[in-house]
Amino acid sequence: MSVSVDPTADPTSVEPSGNESAEALRPHAEDAFADELAALAAQDDRPRPARWKLSPWAVATYLLGGVLADGTVISPKYVGPRRIVEVAVSTLATDRALLLLGVPGTAKTWVSEHLAAAVSGDSTLLVQGTAGTPEEAIRYGWNYAQLLAHGPSRDALVPSPVMRAMAEGATVRVEELTRMPADVQDTLITILSEKTLPIPELGQEVLAVRGFSLIATANDRDRGVNELSSALRRRFNTVVLPLPESVEAEVDIVARRVDQIGRSLDLPAAPDGIDEIRRVVTVFRELRAGVTSDGRTKVKSPSGTLSTAEAISVVTGGLALAAHFGDGVLRAGDVAAGILGAVVRDPAADRVVWQEYLEAVVRERAGWTDFYRACREVSA
Ligand SMILES: Nc1ncnc2c1ncn2[C@@H]1O[C@H](COP(=O)(O)OP(=O)(O)O)[C@@H](O)[C@H]1O
Numbered sequence: 094m095s096v097s098v099d100p101t102a103d104p105t106s107v108e109p110s111g112n113e114s115a116e117a118l119r120p121h122a123e124d125a126f127a128d129e130l131a132a133l134a135a136q137d138d139r140p141r142p143a144r145w146k147l148s149p150w151a152v153a154t155y156l157l158g159g160v161l162a163d164g165t166v167i168s169p170k171y172v173g174p175r176r177i178v179e180v181a182v183s184t185l186a187t188d189r190a191l192l193l194l195g196v197p198g199t200a201k202t203w204v205s206e207h208l209a210a211a212v213s214g215d216s217t218l219l220v221q222g223t224a225g226t227p228e229e230a231i232r233y234g235w236n237y238a239q240l241l242a243h244g245p246s247r248d249a250l251v252p253s254p255v256m257r258a259m260a261e262g263a264t265v266r267v268e269e270l271t272r273m274p275a276d277v278q279d280t281l282i283t284i285l286s287e288k289t290l291p292i293p294e295l296g297q298e299v300l301a302v303r304g305f306s307l308i309a310t311a312n313d314r315d316r317g318v319n320e321l322s323s324a325l326r327r328r329f330n331t332v333v334l335p336l337p338e339s340v341e342a343e344v345d346i347v348a349r350r351v352d353q354i355g356r357s358l359d360l361p362a363a364p365d366g367i368d369e370i371r372r373v374v375t376v377f378r379e380l381r382a383g384v385t386s387d388g389r390t391k392v393k394s395p396s397g398t399l400s401t402a403e404a405i406s407v408v409t410g411g412l413a414l415a416a417h418f419g420d421g422v423l424r425a426g427d428v429a430a431g432i433l434g435a436v437v438r439d440p441a442a443d444r445v446v447w448q449e450y451l452e453a454v455v456r457e458r459a460g461w462t463d464f465y466r467a468c469r470e471v472s473a
Pocket residue numbers: 170171172173195196197198199200201202203204310337346350401402405
């Protein structure tokens with residue numbers, strides 16, 4: 094017997110009222126970009142797969158940005174190769190699951206949230222993978238008061254986000270898949286291959302309805318964590334998200350995100366901040382690559398990842414300093430401490446790496462004197 098799950102019956106869900114979600118520190122993608130999604134839906138005349146809010150074309154446009162026929166501007170969410178987004182979106186339109194793979198900070202989580210928002214209008218069906226993620230997070234749990242009082246029943250069952258997505262024909266996200274213990278990961282095999290979730294206690298099952306899809310993310314740099322089993326890997330189409338290919342691309346990503354975050358925190362826009370952003374991005378890229386951008390000087394790489402995401406938080410922190418304790422213009426002194434914090438993770442080894450880079454590269458670079466001084470000041 095198959096049954097449907099009533100999503101409104103989830104006792105753990107707390108529905109925010111309209112103004113609460115407007116005040117949210119970080120609204121969900123479908124709320125933050127509700128206007129763009131509505132404009133896309135209104136003008137989208139291409140075929141939509143079952144239960145999709147938009148056609149695959151419109152989903153890709155939502156992610157990559159563009160201008161609609163009526164002049165509505167859709168802001169780019171993901172900056173990177175168009176083909177990556179097209180492959181990801183078309184995977185979701187098939188019965189295969191999507192695995193976004195990449196080093197930390199390559200927008201895996203970000204892309205999966207926006208995909209879920211555009212495809213299903215809901216990015217909140219989410220399982221966070223950790224070493225302690227239990228099987229119930231993927232299958233279902235029980236409300237123990239109900240279970241003890243009345244025995245196993247539909248009322249006592251607490252559906253997981255995966256179960257709800259199956260029943261609703263929606264998109265569910267599984268974050269950091271490879272951090273979950275292997276046996277918990279393997280719970281997904283039946284779900285992805287048979288499209289069913291058995292409930293042996295009730296002699297029932299939940300069948301996935303059309304529109305159900307799953308997006309998982311995993312870091313390909315996670316060491317000492319569980320590998321994806323080959324049985325599970327076969328159920329996924331893997332899309333690797335690359336690091337931004339050029340300084341300019343990365344500066345563009347950082348500037349865009351910092352602007353969005355700054356507005357949500359009511360920080361004043363920094364008119365001349367772009368030069369400082371370029372310096373942060375240049376430093377991060379050179380330390381990551383182990384060589385200066387002109388290819389001439391080898392440098393050592395610190396232990397941390399120095400991702401785009403970290404550049405974004407260094408610049409956001411710098412903007413807050415400039416706004417509250419400076420003259421509102423982002424300067425070298427505002428980002429120096431943030432850079433030091435991001436680079437020096439291991440207080441001994443990384444400090445040496447940073448000092449060498451500072452003296453061998455930053456000091457010698459034309460036009461970087463203020464930056465060198467600011468970094469020296471916080472490093473001392
Ligand atoms: N190519 C990119 N396009 C747009 N934003 C990006 C890109 N790369 C990184 N970001 C930004 O970096 C931040 C962190 O990304 P996140 O999704 O948390 O990384 P991951 O899950 O891969 O570790 C997000 O705010 C995102 O906007």
